[in-house]
Amino acid sequence: MVQRAPTAEEILSTVRGSDRRVTLAKRTVVEVLVRARGHLTAEEITSAVQRLRPEVSPSTVYRILEEFEELNIVVHSHLGQAAAVYHLAGAVHGHLTCEHCKQTIEISAAHFDALSKELQKAYGFQLDRHHVALSGTCARCRDNQRATR
């Protein structure tokens, strides 16, 4: 398994190697994803892409992201009820999202090990650690709630 972040060229090779075409729009999306530090919404990706290539449309970005997911180049997560966020596939991690302030905390996938085994044993269910964020209340919002009461 590759642990380091892939380069733009490596990603485009994957695209080429799977009977898909390498287009300007795809190159630009790859560029944006490789440069990005964290998670980006489709809209953020679109904006960043359009800064480089104004003609690229949102629907194209969605289609490219869908293709990239099929090729295991990117994954997306739902951090709340808002837009999904995308990032390069790689180190799997989990997310916590505060229901109140919407802040997201990234956590190690290891936190899920015990639960994952339990669900596997009890229900044959294979947990996906990154696709959906766990919901709850962050420390700060919890303190605020207490102070208010």
Place this chain on the structure above:
Amino acid sequence: MVQRAPTAEEILSTVRGSDRRVTLAKRTVVEVLVRARGHLTAEEITSAVQRLRPEVSPSTVYRILEEFEELNIVVHSHLGQAAAVYHLAGAVHGHLTCEHCKQTIEISAAHFDALSKELQKAYGFQLDRHHVALSGTCARCRDNQRATR
């Protein structure tokens, strides 16, 4: 803590006791919720309500559900990326949703005990066990995936 399911009258008392009005639409929503066995989407609730009172509009149902959440009468969960589901507040439980077939499995909240403590200790994060379903692959879909490869 009340463990048994509340009656319609008890629910309406809660509404009365909080400076809100008891309307026909609210009575009907309560009736539907009390009768319902499992989780219902807002649309399912609306349909059921309209069978009894055709004039009640979807927006009213959403507003009533929102009010009922404030009063801790109902809770809603997001089982996937589709519509949220609502049910009477009461016994907390968790959900697993299969990313492939969208099937949902209800699980005991106890499964989350260890994880919950861990997140509390590590991040001060208080896990909400029912608000968002855990995502993954159910046993059947996993078998199908294996057979396909």
Place this chain on the structure above:
DNA sequence: TTAGATGCAAAGACTTTGCGCACTT
């Protein structure tokens, strides 16, 4: 009486789809 609640319709947020043309291979 009078403010909260409702019905209707429109808007909003996010994402997908249809179609004809362009660009990659």
Place this chain on the structure above:
DNA sequence: AAGTGCGCAAAGTCTTTGCATCTAA
């Protein structure tokens, strides 16, 4: 040359909001 992929615009899904009217208390 052939057909995938694209841009544009429209549609789709779920939910919220504005506003005039109605109604519970």
